[in-house]
Structure formats: structure tokens, C-alpha cells
Amino acid sequence: MKDDQSITVLKIGGSVITDKGKDEGTARTGEIRRIAEEIAGYDSRLVIVHGAGSFGHPQAKRYDINGKFDPRGSIITHLSVKRLNSLIVAALNEAGVNAIGVHPMNCVLSEDTRIRNMFLEQISTMIDSSFVPVLHGDVVMDRELGTSVLSGDQIVPYLAYRLKAERIGIGSAEDGVLDGKGRTIERITPANFKEIKRFIGGSASTDVTGGMLGKVLELLNLSESSNINSYIFNAGHPGNVSGFLSGRNIGTAISKEEY
Amino acid sequence: MKDDQSITVLKIGGSVITDKGKDEGTARTGEIRRIAEEIAGYDSRLVIVHGAGSFGHPQAKRYDINGKFDPRGSIITHLSVKRLNSLIVAALNEAGVNAIGVHPMNCVLSEDTRIRNMFLEQISTMIDSSFVPVLHGDVVMDRELGTSVLSGDQIVPYLAYRLKAERIGIGSAEDGVLDGKGRTIERITPANFKEIKRFIGGSASTDVTGGMLGKVLELLNLSESSNINSYIFNAGHPGNVSGFLSGRNIGTAISKEEY
Numbered sequence: 001m002k003d004d005q006s007i008t009v010l011k012i013g014g015s016v017i018t019d020k021g022k023d024e025g026t027a028r029t030g031e032i033r034r035i036a037e038e039i040a041g042y043d044s045r046l047v048i049v050h051g052a053g054s055f056g057h058p059q060a061k062r063y064d065i066n067g068k069f070d071p072r073g074s075i076i077t078h079l080s081v082k083r084l085n086s087l088i089v090a091a092l093n094e095a096g097v098n099a100i101g102v103h104p105m106n107c108v109l110s111e112d113t114r115i116r117n118m119f120l121e122q123i124s125t126m127i128d129s130s131f132v133p134v135l136h137g138d139v140v141m142d143r144e145l146g147t148s149v150l151s152g153d154q155i156v157p158y159l160a161y162r163l164k165a166e167r168i169g170i171g172s173a174e175d176g177v178l179d180g181k182g183r184t185i186e187r188i189t190p191a192n193f194k195e196i197k198r199f200i201g202g203s204a205s206t207d208v209t210g211g212m213l214g215k216v217l218e219l220l221n222l223s224e225s226s227n228i229n230s231y232i233f234n235a236g237h238p239g240n241v242s243g244f245l246s247g248r249n250i251g252t253a254i255s256k257e258e259y
Numbered sequence: 260m261k262d263d264q265s266i267t268v269l270k271i272g273g274s275v276i277t278d279k280g281k282d283e284g285t286a287r288t289g290e291i292r293r294i295a296e297e298i299a300g301y302d303s304r305l306v307i308v309h310g311a312g313s314f315g316h317p318q319a320k321r322y323d324i325n326g327k328f329d330p331r332g333s334i335i336t337h338l339s340v341k342r343l344n345s346l347i348v349a350a351l352n353e354a355g356v357n358a359i360g361v362h363p364m365n366c367v368l369s370e371d372t373r374i375r376n377m378f379l380e381q382i383s384t385m386i387d388s389s390f391v392p393v394l395h396g397d398v399v400m401d402r403e404l405g406t407s408v409l410s411g412d413q414i415v416p417y418l419a420y421r422l423k424a425e426r427i428g429i430g431s432a433e434d435g436v437l438d439g440k441g442r443t444i445e446r447i448t449p450a451n452f453k454e455i456k457r458f459i460g461g462s463a464s465t466d467v468t469g470g471m472l473g474k475v476l477e478l479l480n481l482s483e484s485s486n487i488n489s490y491i492f493n494a495g496h497p498g499n500v501s502g503f504l505s506g507r508n509i510g511t512a513i514s515k516e517e518y
Binding site for chain 2: 069071072075078089093098099100101102103105106107108109116117119121122125126129130131140141142143146147
């Protein structure tokens with residue numbers, strides 16, 4: 001039990017661990033294993049959130065569960081992302097991490113697509129007991145809509161804020177947020193966001209939850225209400241996940257102030 | 260959304276849906292399918308809780324997770340009962356029930372083996388949205404012990420009480436609670452429990468969570484603090500699950516008063 005240490009929230013993007021261009025439910029098993037091994041070297045309090053990639057977005061689109069209540073489509077989509085989660089949890093355990101899957105369908109109530117309440121006592125106790133909870137983008141119950149799609153990008157800042165995390169890492173498929181010439185923007189703050197916004201697009205392939213702009217907006221909101229700094233970096237580049245976990249600030253930083 | 264109807268909690272015992280005498284992780288797939296079909300005929304607000312059977316008890320015993328904190332053993336046991344849950348959820352969906360697995364590991368915090376808190380907002384919303392949540396005996400986080408084993412028999416009365424359920428059905432592998440001559444005892448109340456207690460043993464095979472005596476004690480406690488009546492019946496007998504769900508009072512009733 002390591003009560004004295006700060007918590008890190010690590011997001012692994014759906015584009016990194018699944019092939020969004022290929023068939024539904026195509027996992028990049030080599031990448032999953034490599035990232036699991038990079039995480040295994042890290043010995044601190046950690047929560048992982050992964051995207052749904054090709055295990056969630058095409059299904060959500062096919063059944064139009066963002067647009068209407070479809071119990072069957074919701075179940076099929078949820079079961080599919082659970083399968084991806086079980087692959088990641090298995091790879092982490094194999095690498096020596098005491099990972100436990102935590103499905104938002106089981107511990108979240110949303111209201112009109114936003115998290116209204118999330119049970120966190122089990123997650124805190126996991127962290128205190130040296131487990132690594134592994135959450136993911138999911139279909140969740142929604143008191144307005146029946147069900148709604150909950151993006152990992154909404155879970156990350158919510159968890160970080162409620163768990164009083166210190167750092168957030170967003171492992172994406174790009175080298176951070178890029179400017180018009182493809183160069184990584186070093187830092188985004190409330191002050192320069194307006195100017196930078198024009199560079200930030202949606203996701204390259206099917207993504208029902210907002211892509212890069214969605215990520216940046218959530219993290220910017222968080223930085224304004226807390227002192228949590230976030231880093232968007234390329235998790236597809238070997239060494240970046242372990243580098244971020246060991247304290248390196250890589251990719252694009254999102255913070256309240258320029259410093 | 261059927262807000263006007265009462266909630267039923269149905270437990271399916273681990274001995275009914277798994278072969279406790281055989282190898283670890285042996286599911287009775289025919290029985291699971293039959294019971295799923297009996298449930299599919301029922302059109303009301305329902306929560307299902309199933310036991311872990313051979314997917315949980317032998318593993319919990321092997322790693323002695325009732326006696327000490329063993330992260331690896333806890334994860335292995337949890338993953339095993341999750342597999343059983345996914346078989347049952349799949350059979351229910353195939354039979355036409357909009358079933359969703361709810362893993363107690365994801366929504367419970369226990370304290371010294373007793374449920375301290377359980378997130379229920381997602382479960383209530385599932386019921387209101389015509390889904391059937393399917394919980395199970397599980398390893399859960401425990402603020403005293405790190406992890407502890409949570410029996411389905413503890414989940415059932417907790418859920419029934421908190422969700423203000425009207426009826427509980429305990430589908431076991433026996434015709435109810437039997438007297439010394441193998442006859443089903445019709446009713447157990449606080450008044451006759453002392454006299455009946457001597458007939459009630461533990462479970463025939465490996466059961467780390469208390470067997471029949473555990474069940475009866477939990478339900479008797481519940482009947483004393485509420486008006487919820489419980490029925491312990493043989494779920495291995497075709498027609499009993501659908502019979503109970505359609506309102507028949509079969510097996511042994513457990514209630515506050517003789518009536």
C-alpha cells in the first residue's frame with residue numbers, strides 16, 4: 001500500500017492498439033504486448049484507460065447508438081469493447097502487472113452523454129492495493145437516453161480530477177498535437193488555444209467520440225479547474241509510454257499556464 | 260420503461276450451472292440454455308445473480324484468497340467467474356433477454372468480507388430500460404483485506420433490500436430446504452428457525468461461501484428487516500424457474516411470519 005505517491009492516468013488510444021482501417025475487432029496484438037511491457041517497468045500508482053478503436057466505433061455507428069436507444073446494438077458494442085479490454089488486461093498480467101478490467105457499463109451513470117456519477121471506491125482500493133485498474137471507452141447507462149457512448153477521452157479527465165491525479169498521459173497515434181506544417185506543438189494553454197484550434201481536426205477514421213479536438217478540449221477544461229498537466233504523445237513510438245511513465249514530458253503539454 | 264412494476268431477484272446456484280464435481284471451469288451448457296429460455300418468457304423487472312460454482316470456488320481455495328491477500332490468485336479467480344458470467348449472458352441474449360453482465364469487482368467495496376457499498380445507479384437504470392443485469396459471486400475489493408470473496412448469497416439480499424424488490428427466488432440444486440427425512444420444508448420463519456437449523460448443512464462439494472445454511476441465514480435476516488419473501492427451489496427441475504417467475508411459490512418459503 002503506497003499511500004504517499006501520486007496517481008498517474010494513462011490513456012492508450014484506440015488507433016494505437018487496434019487497426020481502425022481493417023475489419024471490426026482487429027487488435028494490434030504486437031503493439032498491445034509492447035505497451036504492456038513498457039507499463040510493467042513502472043512501479044507506481046497508475047490507472048489505465050484505453051480507447052475502443054475498431055472494437056467499438058464501427059459497432060456504435062452501425063447500430064446508431066449515438067442517435068437512438070437500441071438495447072441490442074448497445075449490448076453488442078459493449079461486449080465487443082469488453083473483448084478488447086480482456087486482451088489488454090491479459091497482456092498486462094502476462095507482463096507482470098496486476099491489471100483488473102473495470103467496465104464503465106458496470107460503474108458509471110451518465111446523463112445526456114456526460115458522466116453524472118462514477119463509482120470510484122473500488123478503483124481507489126485497487127490502486128491502494130497495488131492493482132492497476134484498466135478502464136475503457138464503453139456503452140454506459142444514461143438516465144436521459146437509456147444508454148450512451150462514453151469516450152475514454154471523457155473518462156480520463158473525470159478520473160484524474162476525482163482521484164486527484166498528478167499527471168495524465170494520452171498515448172495517441174500521432175506525435176502530439178501538430179501545427180499546419182506537421183510539427184508538434186509544444187504546449188497548449190487557455191491563452192493560445194484559439195490560435196491553435198484551427199490545426200486540430202477530428203479523427204482520421206471512424207471515431208464517434210470527437211477525435212483530437214475532443215481530447216484537447218477535455219484536457220484544457222481540466223487544466224483550468226486543477227493543476228493537472230497532460231501530455232499527448234505518440235504511443236506507437238517504442239519507448240514513449242515508458243518514457244512518459246518515468247517522468248519525461250513528451251509530445252504536446254496541455255496546462256493552465258505557460259511555464 | 261416500466262416504473263410501476265415490482266422487482267424480482269433471481270439467484271441461479273453455481274451447482275445448477277456448473278459441475279462442481281468435475282474439473283475447474285466445467286459449465287453445464289445445456290442447463291444454462293434451458294434456464295435462459297425459461298427466463299426469456301418472463302417480461303418483468305428482473306435482476307439475476309449467479310453463483311461461481313466450479314469457476315470460482317476451487318480457484319479461491321487453491322490460492323487461499325479467503326485466508327490471505329493474493330493479488331494473482333484474486334485476478335485468476337475473478338477472470339474465471341467472468342468467463343462463466345459471459346456464458347450465461349450470451350445464453351440469455353440468445354434466448355432474447357437483453358442481459359448485461361455486472362461484475363461485483365467493478366461496483367462493490369467490501370469491508371472485512373461484508374458489502375460496505377455497492378453502486379446501484381447503473382443497475383436501476385438497466386432495469387428501468389428493460390435490460391436484465393446479471394451479477395455473480397466474485398472477488399471484490401475490500402478496504403480491510405485488499406480483496407475478499409463475495410458470495411452471490413450475500414449479493415441477493417443486499418440487492419433486494421436496496422432495490423426494494425418484492426420477491427427473491429433462489430434456484431438451487433435441491434428441492435428447497437430439506438428436513439431429516441428428505442422432505443421439503445414448506446416455510447422457515449424466525450419462529451421455527453432454531454428447530455429447523457439442525458437439518459441444514461453446508462454445501463456437498465467445495466463451497467467457500469457457506470452453502471445452504473449461509474443462504475437461509477441471509478434471507479431470514481432480510482425477511483426480518485423487510486417484507487421480502489424468498490423461495491428456495493430446485494432450478495435443476497425444468498419449469499421451476501419459469502414457474503417461480505410467473506408467480507408460483509415453490510420450494511421452501513422464507514418469510515417473517517407464518518401466513
